[in-house]
Amino acid sequence: MRLLVLGLVSLGVTGFAHTHPRLLSKIPEASLKGRPCFAEPPSGPTSRSFSLPQSRTAALTSVEPSVYNLQPTPVTAPKLLVSRRGGAVATATGSDAGVKQTLKVGSFFFLWYLFNIGYNIYNKKALNVLPLPWMVGLVQLSLGLLYVFPLWLFGIRKAPKLSLQNVKNILPVAAMHAMAHITAVISLGAGAVSFTHIIKAAEPAFTSLFSALFLKQYFSPVVYASLIPVMGGVAIASLTERKFSWLAFNSAMLANTASAGRGIFAKKTMKEPQGQNMDPANLYAVLTILATLIMAPVAFLVEGSKLKPAWEAALAVTSQRQLINYIVSSGLYFYLYNEVAFLALDSVHPVTHAVGNTIKRVVIIGASILVFKNPITLQGYIGSAVAIAGVLLYSLAVERTKKRN
Numbered sequence: 126m127r128l129l130v131l132g133l134v135s136l137g138v139t140g141f142a143h144t145h146p147r148l149l150s151k152i153p154e155a156s157l158k159g160r161p162c163f164a165e166p167p168s169g170p171t172s173r174s175f176s177l178p179q180s181r182t183a184a185l186t187s188v189e190p191s192v193y194n195l196q197p198t199p200v201t202a203p204k205l206l207v208s209r210r211g212g213a214v215a216t217a218t219g220s221d222a223g224v225k226q227t228l229k230v231g232s233f234f235f236l237w238y239l240f241n242i243g244y245n246i247y248n249k250k251a252l253n254v255l256p257l258p259w260m261v262g263l264v265q266l267s268l269g270l271l272y273v274f275p276l277w278l279f280g281i282r283k284a285p286k287l288s289l290q291n292v293k294n295i296l297p298v299a300a301m302h303a304m305a306h307i308t309a310v311i312s313l314g315a316g317a318v319s320f321t322h323i324i325k326a327a328e329p330a331f332t333s334l335f336s337a338l339f340l341k342q343y344f345s346p347v348v349y350a351s352l353i354p355v356m357g358g359v360a361i362a363s364l365t366e367r368k369f370s371w372l373a374f375n376s377a378m379l380a381n382t383a384s385a386g387r388g389i390f391a392k393k394t395m396k397e398p399q400g401q402n403m404d405p406a407n408l409y410a411v412l413t414i415l416a417t418l419i420m421a422p423v424a425f426l427v428e429g430s431k432l433k434p435a436w437e438a439a440l441a442v443t444s445q446r447q448l449i450n451y452i453v454s455s456g457l458y459f460y461l462y463n464e465v466a467f468l469a470l471d472s473v474h475p476v477t478h479a480v481g482n483t484i485k486r487v488v489i490i491g492a493s494i495l496v497f498k499n500p501i502t503l504q505g506y507i508g509s510a511v512a513i514a515g516v517l518l519y520s521l522a523v524e525r526t527k528k529r530n
Contacts, residue, residue: 253314267456285407299411332385358513
């Protein structure tokens with residue numbers, strides 16, 4: 126819980142700097158003669174800029190909830206601080222801006238990994254004592270709203286403004302988001318955390334298949350060839366898993382299918398206007414609200430009658446305070462790691478994003494092995510390494526193909 130509080134403080138600082146950069150650097154122009162003011166930057170090439178709608182669409186066409194393929198935040202040339210008398214007063218150096226950007230991105234990636242590890246650990250602990258994945262998954266979705274609603278209420282973040290048509294456009298994406306979440310939770314509860322993440326490494330294969338079938342979008346032979354080590358590694362790891370579970374395997378595969386479906390729906394529906402103040406963070410918040418509303422009736426229908434006896438059985442092996450801590454922490458970690466992923470991947474190049482996401486999966490698998498002591502054979506380690514390396518090659522191959530086109 127202390128790590129969660131520390132992470133929230135760090136996220137508040139870095140998130141504010143990300144969303145309000147001008148408040149930290151703007152110096153108003155003097156209205157009196159002789160006082161310093163900002164002059165326009167010298168003419169010349171500046172870095173490219175990206176429109177928000179493109180990043181918004183890319184945010185939802187990713188291969189998993191934490192991989193958003195957002196475009197880098199545009200960087201403009203520094204403005205020169207001059208006096209009206211003609212003398213130069215100060216200039217923003219590129220090195221200072223580079224250091225600040227590095228620290229900001231580094232903070233985002235650190236929090237992304239921290240919250241992701243926290244979610245996987247506390248989620249597994251909660252499911253070990255309360256094996257109700259639908260109810261636990263529902264609480265995890267809804268708890269994120271307790272974080273974002275106060276931000277809107279107190280004006281810390283601009284609240285989104287949506288029409289009924291905007292909601293209808295986003296609804297299919299939210300449905301796939303809910304399905305991807307609950308199937309992943311079921312898989313994590315039924316098997317080892319490391320095993321689930323190895324299976325989820327096969328997600329790019331589903332994305333490529335669905336893109337070809339429904340969007341008529343095809344990649345180069347190099348991209349498809351990079352999927353061979355992914356599928357081969359997953360097969361090796363699955364065959365050598367000591368505690369193999371068909372429920373964990375099938376649920377993880379369904380999670381891959383739902384994530385790929387979310388990308389397909391996103392590409393088809395995100396071309397329409399999505400309302401006001403729909404930046405990446407608010408877009409994820411709206412998706413969470415809709416996914417919660419979709420998932421709630423199903424969760425109570427499937428596990429509502431089991432809740433009371435399962436809760437009483439859980440209290441026989443742990444305290445109520447500890448059980449609530451597991452569930453609440455997993456929910457907050459889940460929301461925060463997704464939001465930080467938006468912020469992190471909105472600030473880096475897609476190649477950096479691909480490397481970062483690959484490292485994230487390695488970190489989660491390693492952390493789960495250390496915490497839960499689940500045994501993995503040598504062949505399992507080899508299969509995991511091959512699959513994860515294949516995911517990295519796939520991401521790099523896709524980015525290279527985009528550049529050529």
